[in-house]
Amino acid sequence: MSLLEVEDLHASAGGREIVRGVDLRVAGGEVHVVMGPNGSGKSTLAHALMGRPGTTVTSGSIRVDGTELVGLPAWRRARAGLFLALQQPIEVPGVLVEAALEEAVGEDAAGEVPRRLREEAGAIGFDERFLQRALNVDLSGGERKRNEVVQLGVLRPKFAVLDEIDSGLDVDAVRAVARRIERATSEWGLGVLAVTHFHRLLRELRADRVHVLVGGRLVASGGPELAEELERTGYGAYGAEEGAA
Numbered sequence: 001m002s003l004l005e006v007e008d009l010h011a012s013a014g015g016r017e018i019v020r021g022v023d024l025r026v027a028g029g030e031v032h033v034v035m036g037p038n039g040s041g042k043s044t045l046a047h048a049l050m051g052r053p054g055t056t057v058t059s060g061s062i063r064v065d066g067t068e069l070v071g072l073p074a075w076r077r078a079r080a081g082l083f084l085a086l087q088q089p090i091e092v093p094g095v096l097v098e099a100a101l102e103e104a105v106g107e108d109a110a111g112e113v114p115r116r117l118r119e120e121a122g123a124i125g126f127d128e129r130f131l132q133r134a135l136n137v138d139l140s141g142g143e144r145k146r147n148e149v150v151q152l153g154v155l156r157p158k159f160a161v162l163d164e165i166d167s168g169l170d171v172d173a174v175r176a177v178a179r180r181i182e183r184a185t186s187e188w189g190l191g192v193l194a195v196t197h198f199h200r201l202l203r204e205l206r207a208d209r210v211h212v213l214v215g216g217r218l219v220a221s222g223g224p225e226l227a228e229e230l231e232r233t234g235y236g237a238y239g240a241e242e243g244a245a
């Protein structure tokens with residue numbers, strides 16, 4: 001059983017501490033959800049986990065199956081089994097998704113990539129012609145999100161951090177994407193840390209735990225019912241002012 005362990009993680013961006021002591025344990029096959037107001041540090045947490053340049057871990061630990069990731073470049077964290085779908089996937093002109101994935105999986109598995117790409121695209125109704133374009137170039141917002149899920153399916157990481165994978169997706173796409181990810185949790189024991197604002201993602205992607213991030217700290221945790229409650233009540237009860245960043 002794989003294990004992602006985050007211990008007392010502090011991270012800063014732009015010279016300011018944004019993640020202020022986060023503890024998490026996600027086991028393989030589990031789905032953990034992080035919700036919280038705009039500006040509470042959800043994306044910064046995701047960036048800190050993956051080692052995105054611009055975000056600095058100032059203290060704490062991030063381990064995948066005992067391997068310490070803090071201090072490692074993103075590609076090494078990926079090799080250790082971590083995957084990040086960005087809230088706003090970036091364009092990489094000149095690089096086909098197929099080429100990027102062949103490079104990522106290494107020579108031995110590269111031959112499988114074209115077939116697996118088509119399978120994964122089919123699984124979420126993502127048009128294969130988008131696979132012929134440079135990574136995320138000339139794709140709509142929703143198409144980019146689905147492109148991330150296709151890559152997730154081909155790479156089969158141990159853990160996926162999904163930053164608002166549902167934002168910008170139409171209702172059918174949300175369902176298809178959530179189903180694909182849910183299936184991955186049993187197919188190869190994928191562990192998921194999903195950031196979302198919307199409970200609807202969790203209709204098909206069943207959450208084991210829901211955490212509330214406010215001001216860079218996890219202030220509450222609960223079962224899936226917490227996501228429904230938050231959508232109804234907002235974050236006022238957790239000390240977040242309405243409309244405040």
Ligand SMILES: Nc1ncnc2c1ncn2[C@@H]1O[C@H](COP(=O)(O)OP(=O)(O)OP(=O)(O)O)[C@@H](O)[C@H]1O
Pocket residue numbers: 013014015016018036037038039040041042043044045054087245
């Ligand atoms: N590089 C940076 N420089 C300065 N401030 C930053 C930087 N990155 C993030 N911040 C600030 O840190 C706070 C947290 O940002 P973050 O993107 O993590 O929020 P979030 O919880 O993901 O919000 P949202 O729900 O809107 O996506 C915000 O106030 C943001 O402006």
Ligand SMILES: [Mg+2]
Pocket residue numbers: 042043044087163
């Ligand atoms: Mg965000």
